[in-house]
Amino acid sequence: MRWSAASAGPNFVYRGQPLGCPFAFWLVVQKTGLDDGRKALVLNKIQQYFHGRRHLHRTPEGRLVIALRAQRIDCVVDVGANIGQTGLALFKHGFDGKVLSFEPTSQAYKELRETARAWPNWSVAPQMALGTAERQVEINLAVTSNWSSIKKVRDKTVGMKPKSRIVGQETIDLKRLDQEVPKSVDPNDRLFVKIDTQGYEADVLEGCDGLLPSIFGFKLELSLLALYEGEKLYDYYLRWMADRGFELWMVEDVSFSSELGRQLQFDAVFFRPGGLS
Template sequence: MNVLFKMTDAAKVFLQSGRGLGALFQPGGSVASTQLLHNCRHYIPAVQTILDVGANQGQFALSAAHFYPGATVHAFEPVPEVYAALQRNTRKAARISTYNFALGSSSGALNFYQNHYSHASSALPVSVLQRQVVPATATVQQITVPVQRMDDVAIALVPPVLLKLDVQGFEQEVLKGATTTLQAVDYLLFETSFVPMYDGEPLFDDMHQFVKQLGFEFIGPVGYYQADTLQILQMDLLYKKK
């Protein structure tokens, strides 16, 4: 019965978004990304450039292509196997470009924790708490991936620009390498934690103060991740340039 309810909820999300049920079963189809962008549309009526940092298999990029069909999407994913899925899933989307490297505060090579549960892969190790809450994240292998500063990546930023970060606790490092890029960013969307899901990650208070100092003001929450105990562990926050 729980599975039936989940499928019913998923169908509602896709129908309300205008994507149609068929999109739910396409490669890269994602209820979470569809709901997230559906919520963002209330605050962002138009966008021309989307920087999707931590693209995974293209879930957010494909949803963004639906909600903002005129936008160019630049999707970054460092894990080779996951990047291959990203390429497959977006190969028919002419306005999505993909990049197989991480973004950070410096360029070179980065020690990276590739998680069996690909959504949890990060430059930071998963915490004990996350392994308890999401047992699927316990299996990890360490790899080395190329990393670049966003400021060093040649991308035409046609405004309005949305920068989306889903890099599992590494958000500050990405932003530190994007000082010049941020001058052209109109909206900032990122996931932040209220409890340590990764060792060494900055939590909500630190991230909120950090992005305020970068010149962004808080719009509101547009998504969240809740434990079975109903505790809200993480939240997707939307900011705009002051």
């Protein structure tokens, strides 16, 4: 008998995350004797079969996975990983490369490590932020951790987004990306760097110089309106990328202000044109 997605039963939820895998197949995988990480990997492959690559273009994460495959990216470097949203979304949408995550804040870092533990291709670097030089800095902790930043949030931003309000600070280590990433990746890996550091993206990019020949793409969260003090806006990054031979590849919406009636941020994906030649 051939199982179908319609007849196999409800989707399985693993560690609180729906994997889109029919229950009957989950039951078979549980009897294989594999460890939890390997089971999650097998279930992810089954999900890919049922979900179908033809549907990937319908979500931002799916479109990114299509682009990563087309560019033959071996490893996604996830800077500002928070609790692991990016890595989890990539694997759930069928990315079969590696993910290396960096996160500076203690509570988010603990959750990130727990999330990544289930995926064999997902590694988490020691707790740190990435920037221009090796030193210690203070990071501002927000009500919601994904708003935490080394930059100070503007009062206007808090008015629009109350969860960005600062509730504390934490001393963290700051290091350079081009010094830390080579410790965890293969020298021949084609790298893609995702940076979501709440206004601190320019400093992270300055720390990439020594690794640029191995980086074939970037994803940045860019602002149309400065949400943090001293934050550079989208046009700075468009010039930075163009000057280094990267082309704007995709744009996805991030946040909109009903109060202002305008878009605040968007995700921009860049690749080197002809990067596969």
